[in-house]
Amino acid sequence: MQQIKVENHTALTITLDNGGEFAGHMKVHEATxxxxxxxxxxxxxxxxTNENTNGRIRRFWPKKFDMARLTEEEIENRILQLNLTLRKILGGLxxxxxxTGKRVALIA
Structure with a gap:
């Protein structure tokens, strides 16, 4: 069984939403x-966590926003911002x- 590996992390399961964009889920299973x-x-x-993240994304881009207008840089900046936001569910990390298992010191 091939698994997704990123440094010391392995994904054994993936949970998807029910949208049509996941119709190719068998390809994901076969590849990973x-x-x-x-x-x-x-x-x-x-x-x-999924609903919380959706709410955070909607603060940047409301529903019906044309995401095709975004540049790769704008998307990457928002991803970084989301990944550097403290989460209660993660114990304040x-x-x-x-x-990564490493603390990040941020200066606001």
């Missing part, structure tokens, strides 16, 4: 070996700190 699951429709309370 990870089991693919789908979130239960209309059960947002079971996907707290940022996603980047949890992922």
């Amino acid at each position: 070996g990870a089991k693919v699951y789908f979130a239960k429709p209309y059960a947002s309370w079971r996907r707290g 940022t996603p980047l700190e949890v992922f």
